[in-house]
Amino acid sequence: MPEFSMHPYEKRAFNGESEQLESVLKELTDVKYALDQSSIVAATDSRGKILYVNQQFCKISKYEEQELLGEDHRILNSSYHPKEFFKKMWATIGSGKVWRGEVKNKAKDGSYYWVDTTIVPFLNDQGKPYQYVSIRNDISLRKQMEEELRESEEKYRLITEHASDLVSVIDKDGKFFYMSPSHTPLLGDDLAKLHAGDIFQWIHEDDQAALAAELELLSSKKKVASLLEFRIKVHHGKYNDMETKINSIAGKDGDINRFVLAMRDITERKKADRMVYHLAYHDTLTDLPNRRLFMNSLRQEVEQAKRSSSLLAVMFIDLDRFKFVNDSWGHENGDFIITEAARRIRKSLRSSDLVARLGGDEFTVLLKNVSDRQEVEQVAKRIQTSFQEPLKVAGQNYSPSCSIGISLFPANGDDADELLNKADTALYSVKERGGNGYELFHSEMEAKSLERILLENELRKAIQLGQFHIDYQPKMDLSKNKIIGMEALVRWYHPELGKIPPNKFIPVAEETGLILPLGEWVLRRGCMQNKEWQKKGYPPLMISVNLSVRQLAHPYIVEKVREILEETKLEPQWLELEVTESILADVGYAADTLQQLREMGIHISIDDFGTGYSSFSYIKHLPVDTLKIDASFIRDIHKNEESQAIVQAVLTLARTLDINVIAEGVENEEQLAVLNEDGCVQGQGFLFSKPLSGEEFEKYLIEFAEIQPSE
Numbered sequence: 001m002p003e004f005s006m007h008p009y010e011k012r013a014f015n016g017e018s019e020q021l022e023s024v025l026k027e028l029t030d031v032k033y034a035l036d037q038s039s040i041v042a043a044t045d046s047r048g049k050i051l052y053v054n055q056q057f058c059k060i061s062k063y064e065e066q067e068l069l070g071e072d073h074r075i076l077n078s079s080y081h082p083k084e085f086f087k088k089m090w091a092t093i094g095s096g097k098v099w100r101g102e103v104k105n106k107a108k109d110g111s112y113y114w115v116d117t118t119i120v121p122f123l124n125d126q127g128k129p130y131q132y133v134s135i136r137n138d139i140s141l142r143k144q145m146e147e148e149l150r151e152s153e154e155k156y157r158l159i160t161e162h163a164s165d166l167v168s169v170i171d172k173d174g175k176f177f178y179m180s181p182s183h184t185p186l187l188g189d190d191l192a193k194l195h196a197g198d199i200f201q202w203i204h205e206d207d208q209a210a211l212a213a214e215l216e217l218l219s220s221k222k223k224v225a226s227l228l229e230f231r232i233k234v235h236h237g238k239y240n241d242m243e244t245k246i247n248s249i250a251g252k253d254g255d256i257n258r259f260v261l262a263m264r265d266i267t268e269r270k271k272a273d274r275m276v277y278h279l280a281y282h283d284t285l286t287d288l289p290n291r292r293l294f295m296n297s298l299r300q301e302v303e304q305a306k307r308s309s310s311l312l313a314v315m316f317i318d319l320d321r322f323k324f325v326n327d328s329w330g331h332e333n334g335d336f337i338i339t340e341a342a343r344r345i346r347k348s349l350r351s352s353d354l355v356a357r358l359g360g361d362e363f364t365v366l367l368k369n370v371s372d373r374q375e376v377e378q379v380a381k382r383i384q385t386s387f388q389e390p391l392k393v394a395g396q397n398y399s400p401s402c403s404i405g406i407s408l409f410p411a412n413g414d415d416a417d418e419l420l421n422k423a424d425t426a427l428y429s430v431k432e433r434g435g436n437g438y439e440l441f442h443s444e445m446e447a448k449s450l451e452r453i454l455l456e457n458e459l460r461k462a463i464q465l466g467q468f469h470i471d472y473q474p475k476m477d478l479s480k481n482k483i484i485g486m487e488a489l490v491r492w493y494h495p496e497l498g499k500i501p502p503n504k505f506i507p508v509a510e511e512t513g514l515i516l517p518l519g520e521w522v523l524r525r526g527c528m529q530n531k532e533w534q535k536k537g538y539p540p541l542m543i544s545v546n547l548s549v550r551q552l553a554h555p556y557i558v559e560k561v562r563e564i565l566e567e568t569k570l571e572p573q574w575l576e577l578e579v580t581e582s583i584l585a586d587v588g589y590a591a592d593t594l595q596q597l598r599e600m601g602i603h604i605s606i607d608d609f610g611t612g613y614s615s616f617s618y619i620k621h622l623p624v625d626t627l628k629i630d631a632s633f634i635r636d637i638h639k640n641e642e643s644q645a646i647v648q649a650v651l652t653l654a655r656t657l658d659i660n661v662i663a664e665g666v667e668n669e670e671q672l673a674v675l676n677e678d679g680c681v682q683g684q685g686f687l688f689s690k691p692l693s694g695e696e697f698e699k700y701l702i703e704f705a706e707i708q709p710s711e
Contacts, residue, residue: 040115040136046129048072060115060138062108078106093121093132102139114143166242166263169249172219174198174211177258186234186265199261204231204239218248219256229266241270275649283357284633284646285335286342294356294364298416301368305409312409313376315365316423317345317383320401320435322361329394331635337393337400344386348379364420373408373440380404380438403430404438412441455508458494463517468492470525471691474700475544475662475684478676483704485542485576487684488526489691490518510550519551520560527568527575529694534574538701544576544605552579558596565600572601578628580607591622598623608664609650619657627654631665631685638670648678 035041036054043052053068061068061076068075081104092099099119106112115136121129166186169178175198187202200208207230217223226246231239242263249258281293289297298314305312319341325334338361345355345363354366365383370376383404390397405427407413412422426441462468468490475485492500509515523545530543551557565572577597579590594604605626606619619627629650637643647663654661663675666685675683692700 035135040138041133042068042136043131043133044072045131048132051131057136060107060113061105062111067108076105076107078104078112080104080112089119093119093129096121096123096127096129102143103136104143113138113140115139166261166265168199168261168263170199170259170261171257172215172259174200174215186240187232202232204233207231214246215259218246218259221248221256224248232263240265240267242266272649272653275646276653279646279649283359284643286339286357288342288346288363289354289356291356291358291364294354294358294366295416295420297354298366298419301366302409302414302416302419306414310368311370311372312419313365313367313370313379314407314409314419314423315363315367315380315383316405316420316427317363317365318403318427318431318435319361320403325393325398333393335636337391337398340391341387341400341402345383348382348386353379364423376406376408376440377438380406384436384438401436403427403435405430405441406438407441452508455505456512456514458497459505459508459512459514462492462494463514463521467494468518468521469693470522470529471693472529472543472697473684473691474689474697474704475542475682476688477681478672478683479681483539483541483701484682485544486697487544487578487691488522488529488546490522506548510548513550515548515550516554519546519548520564522546523561524564524568527564527570530574531568531570533698533701534570538698539705540574542574542576542603544578546607547577547579549580552590552593557593558600561597561602562600573603576603576605576626578605578607595623598625605662619659624659626660626662628684629661629663629680634663634665634671634675634685635667638668638674644674644678647675647680651679 036056038056040056040060041052041054042050042057044050050068050071050073053065058065058068063075089099089101098121099117101117102114103117104112104114116139117134117136119132119134122131122133124130165180166182167178167180168176168183170176176196200211203211211228211230214223214226214228218226225248226244228244228246230242230244232242234240243266244261244263247260248256249260251257281290282288283290301312304310319337322334322337325337338357341361342355342357342363345365349355349365349367352368354368356364356366358364365379367376367379384402387400387402390399392398405423405425407419407422407426409419413419422441425445426439429445430437430439471489471491472486473489474483475487476482477484490502492502492505494500506515509518526543526545530541534540547557554560561577565575579594598604603625604623605628606622606624607628608630609627627650629647633643633647635643637647651661660682661680662682662684663671663680664684666672666675666683666687668687672683672687689700
């Protein structure tokens with residue numbers, strides 16, 4: 001162990017002292033030993049030359065003892081501290097005072113280390129320093145942690161200061177402790193003024209209670225974080241929707257006293273959500289509620305009427321001879337008449353009543369809290385009177401009329417579906433009499449009409465005799481002008497009655513259950529034809545076959561589809577099943593069945609999207625590959641900004657859900673140009689081809705292949 005540094009005269013004094021002084025010397029030696037083991041110790045003369053270093057000094061500096069003795073501390077200079085730093089240090093110890101500070105030194109190998117340093121001057125009889133002893137402790141790890149913390153704080157400060165989100169720290173009462181600069185452009189005030197207030201002064205009064213309650217839950221540690229939406233008042237006086245993540249901050253005592261808020265402006269997203277919601281529950285042409293909203297409201301009102309023992313009425317309204325209008329004057333004039341009919345019906349009702357468009361020329365009305373049958377009949381007469389005023393259509397006077405079927409609660413049924421069906425039955429009775437009237441349901445109406453019976457019988461025969469055939473309509477890739485598939489469309493040519501349109505026999509087939517054998521035939525024949533074309537060497541295409549709601553609900557539909565694919569040897573990837581939006585009325589069973597079909601490799605498409613049940617909140621729960629935008633949106637897309645906006649919204653949200661989109665009813669170049677501009681890459685319609693027989697479609701494939709550009 002090195003001896004404690006002393007002047008010769010001190011040694012002589014100690015040597016001449018008593019046993020007591022020897023004991024003190026031993027005690028000092030012990031202290032020195034303890035100090036050497038725990039700290040970095042060095043001694044210098046009055047000029048700073050190193051007289052003594054301990055092993056801890058050598059270890060941290062990586063110098064040998066002989067390399068340090070006789071040198072001054074500049075050998076360890078890291079150039080980190082300015083000259084003024086050392087000037088003040090020497091001034092302090094030179095005046096006989098102890099100096100304390102943190103010093104960054106440089107070791108022999110070039111590495112750096114930090115030491116917490118205390119320099120004690122030893123004074124002579126004149127009070128002048130003759131020697132300095134420095135005691136140092138390694139604080140490199142602490143300094144590293146401090147630096148990392150500083151860099152981390154700086155990083156998060158930069159992120160916070162430049163983030164578009166509004167980041168703030170508040171207490172339970174909403175008082176601000178920190179606000180990011182991003183508050184200023186949105187709230188329109190300088191940061192200091194904003195900081196002086198509290199968050200509640202910016203929040204919509206209807207949303208303040210929700211935030212206060214959430215802060216209370218966080219404060220009581222019932223939650224550790226929250227995601228909340230509320231509205232804040234922005235600089236132009238309007239309110240923006242904000243999505244806010246709230247995290248609690250615990251104090252030293254463990255209590256929750258502050259909260260970090262990260263607010264994101266979701267105004268545009270909420271606007272898009274509202275558009276989609278409106279699209280899901282409203283008819284795009286008339287802006288009336290659609291079938292889904294009407295049935296939801298009817299169910300609620302029926303339950304309310306049961307509790308209050310009140311009377312309800314349901315009306316089913318159908319425009320007379322509307323097909324003639326569409327065929328004679330075109331769809332645009334037909335849309336005008338539909339819009340005008342909606343206006344007149346709505347004008348004839350009380351503000352508490354509800355009118356909806358089910359589709360086509362069909363409307364439904366819910367009359368709430370009616371007193372008796374006479375009041376219901378008065379409303380029906382008022383509606384029919386409103387239709388008596390002529391319209392100017394295609395330069396001609398047109399006098400519209402309507403037929404109305406009515407059912408009453410509780411007399412004709414005690415649930416929504418039954419009431420609507422009874423009103424429909426009453427409407428059919430009015431139609432049988434020539435229309436332009438109204439009738440309340442009565443039990444005799446449930447007997448089927450002669451026409452219905454005849455049509456059902458002929459339909460059964462037609463299935464047995466094979467009177468059906470399939471037309472095929474091409475589906476196109478709009479960007480490449482390339483055929484990507486075809487839709488199989490069933491057609492019925494009766495030997496005596498001639499061509500019977502699908503909208504006449506398909507509903508009968510659905511109602512009677514004949515859709516099951518008919519749909520099976522269409523699926524088998526379509527798959528068989530597609531496989532034949534593949535065998536002939538035509539490029540493989542996907543064939544789309546409609547699957548009715550009744551087929552989809554059949555317990556063995558998955559096995560039947562698998563059986564047909566195996567029988568026709570068509571690979572599943574070349575089959576697409578199209579289902580109507582009405583499946584969304586019962587998402588549970590539909591999702592399971594569609595998932596099983598999709599797992600086989602079959603593509604799933606939602607047909608006529610947007611006409612009645614559309615809702616992305618349901619779509620995202622279904623295994624769907626493609627949405628077919630209904631032709632009613634495409635018809636005036638090149639002239640109607642609202643139609644274009646709706647199509648754009650569907651395309652945007654479909655891309656978000658990774659769902660393909662195809663446009664139905666593309667009839668002219670103007671529509672095609674808008675669809676291309678909006679980013680819709682697939683289309684189907686008369687612009688490319690009308691539905692073709694099997695032979696015609698094969699010729700179309702040959703002719704189209706000849707004009708395809710070489711890839």
